[in-house]
Amino acid sequence: MTTVRTGAEPGGAPTLGALTSGQLRRLGAVAGLSEADVETYARVLTDALGPVAARPLHLPPPTRTFLSDDHTPVEFSFSLQPDAAPALRVLLEPGCGADSLALNGRAGLETIRGMARRWNFTTAPLDEVEDLFLPPAPQGPLALWCALELRPGGVPKVKVYLNPAANGAERSAATVREALHRLGHRRAFDSLPRGTGHPFLALDLGDWEDPRVKVYVRHDNLTARQAGLLSREGTGPGPAAVEGFFRAAAGVGPDRSGLDRRPGLTCHSFTDTGSGRPSGFTLHIPVRDYARHDGEALERAASVLRHHAMDEAVLPRAFAALTQRRPEDGVGLIAYLALAHQQGRSPRVTAYLSSEAYAVRAPAVAAVRRPVAVR
Numbered sequence: 001m002t003t004v005r006t007g008a009e010p011g012g013a014p015t016l017g018a019l020t021s022g023q024l025r026r027l028g029a030v031a032g033l034s035e036a037d038v039e040t041y042a043r044v045l046t047d048a049l050g051p052v053a054a055r056p057l058h059l060p061p062p063t064r065t066f067l068s069d070d071h072t073p074v075e076f077s078f079s080l081q082p083d084a085a086p087a088l089r090v091l092l093e094p095g096c097g098a099d100s101l102a103l104n105g106r107a108g109l110e111t112i113r114g115m116a117r118r119w120n121f122t123t124a125p126l127d128e129v130e131d132l133f134l135p136p137a138p139q140g141p142l143a144l145w146c147a148l149e150l151r152p153g154g155v156p157k158v159k160v161y162l163n164p165a166a167n168g169a170e171r172s173a174a175t176v177r178e179a180l181h182r183l184g185h186r187r188a189f190d191s192l193p194r195g196t197g198h199p200f201l202a203l204d205l206g207d208w209e210d211p212r213v214k215v216y217v218r219h220d221n222l223t224a225r226q227a228g229l230l231s232r233e234g235t236g237p238g239p240a241a242v243e244g245f246f247r248a249a250a251g252v253g254p255d256r257s258g259l260d261r262r263p264g265l266t267c268h269s270f271t272d273t274g275s276g277r278p279s280g281f282t283l284h285i286p287v288r289d290y291a292r293h294d295g296e297a298l299e300r301a302a303s304v305l306r307h308h309a310m311d312e313a314v315l316p317r318a319f320a321a322l323t324q325r326r327p328e329d330g331v332g333l334i335a336y337l338a339l340a341h342q343q344g345r346s347p348r349v350t351a352y353l354s355s356e357a358y359a360v361r362a363p364a365v366a367a368v369r370r371p372v373a374v375r
Contacts (some may be wrong), residue, residue, distance in 0.1 A: 016062075017046040020074045021356050024090060025322035026152075027076055030314065031088040035153060040154040047088060048111050048146065049073065051229055051245055052097040059360050062097045063104070066141050069288070069332050077151075079340075079350040080310040091147045091161075105143030107136040111281040112146060112205070119155050121206035125213070129179045133162035133201070140165035147202075164198045176215055180270070184214050186311065187276030193230045194267055196220045199265070212269040212280065212368025219266065223258035224250075230266050231249055231281040236341045242283055248304050249285035250335040251296070262286040262303045267281045282340040282350075290331040293363035294319070297326035297334040304337065304349055315351055323355060326362065332361040 021042040028038035046053040052073070061071035068075050073096035079087040084165040095107030109130070116123045132145065145161035164172040164179075176198045177189040195217035202214040203346040219226070224246040228239030228249040247250070250259060269280030298315060305312040315334070319327060327333075 010264060015053065016055045016057060016058040016072075016074075016357055017049055017056065019051075020049075020355055021046050022070070023076065023322050023355060027078075027088055027318055028150065030086070030317045030321055031078070031150070032085050033088070033150060036153050037150070037152060041090075041148070041150050041156065043113075043154070044148065045074070045092065048092055048094045048115075050094065050097060050107065050111075054095075057357060065093050065096055067091065067093050067145060068335070068354050069361060070354070070356060072355040072357040074355050074357070075335070076318075076322070076353045076355065077350050078313060078314055078353070079348050080305065081346050081348050082309045086311070086314045088150045089147055090150065091145055093142070093145050095143060096117045101140075101143050102134075102136060105138060108144030108146065108160075109134060112144070112158070112353055115146075115158055116205070119158070119206060123205060125183060125203045125211070126149070126205065128182050129162070129201075129203075132175050132179055132182075133166050133167055135158070138163070138166040139168055149258070155207070157208060159202050159204055161200050161202045164201055169197070175298045176201055176304070180213065180215070181357070184273035185213060185270045185276070186273075188213075188215075188270045188278070191232050192217060193232060193266065194197070195266070196263065202267075209337040210271045210279070212271050214267050214269045214280075217266045218263050219259075221258050221260055222246075222264040224252060226258070227264065227266075227283055230283070231278075231341070232268060233278050233281045233341060233343065235343055236278075236281045237339075242339070244307075245304060245339040249287055249300055249339075250290045251300060252290075259286070261288070267340075280340065280342040282338050283301075284336050284338045286335065287301065287337045288335050288361070291331060291334075291364075293328045293331045294333050297331070297337075298327055301334065301337055301351055304339070308347055308349055310349055318351075318353060322362075323356060328363065330356075330360040331363045332356070 064370040073093040075091045090138040094111035095104035098104040147159040149157035180188045197218040201217040204211040224243040228243040268278040271279045302312040338350040340348040
């Protein structure tokens, strides 16, 4: 692992806030945001990080967050659709400097409520399930994450990510079921596919046309054929489309090989409390564990984007906005590739991009998997 030392404050040592806000500014230019919007969002990012924004990068990460492989509490993503500007998002852990998971959750909750006051939205869905996910003595790998979709105008769309294992991993399924029930989706849990765990439950807060409750399911040793059968969205993608994306993103051929390292994830979005069926489906492939280096991951992303008539030039520009290193010199800056379908909308491809504030993961010595064309 190679330590990165960039992002200096004017006249001072490199800091976490300076690095990540600088990355956001450059990514905002790639997304076509105005300079005023970019400056607004850069301040939002550092404000949400709190005191750790001023933490020098020569110190270790503030917590061993699993939001990223090198424990940077910030991750970026670009969501792309045909004939549309790319949507820039940032995921962060507001309570990452806290001394305990309980304090982490409280700090995150206060950050979300501060955003609600600033941008005049309700936290009612979060309030309804707060006790399930933020108990006095939480367990598991996280308390609360916050995602911001950075729109023109300086007011983002807000999402919160919660931990179903907060009351114990063995209670994760029961926690998800109870949360869906409280939020009006009383038949939703039974429509979820089988998996090996429920790592996240996410809520849309604020100005969303159709606010979603999103349930994530982990799938160990997932194969392309199995992935093609996981959507429960009535009008969603067919098995062939999902299998094609799986093979292209993971670099697997027509054999039965699958994700034998880091597991795949599916996300099932619920908007209609009456039907009990998801209105959206997303397949997430952890490309960083199945590519030799980021150059190979970029090739796979380009193949997927071309297949879906999306702008393949966005990701190389985003890569250059994040780091000065060559794609072949590391693996993991492109963490996930995802294919999303939402009823009544065009498919989306999302690339999740690491900040690499603390370390660069060395490229794989031997070939992992060769790129496979989308079919």
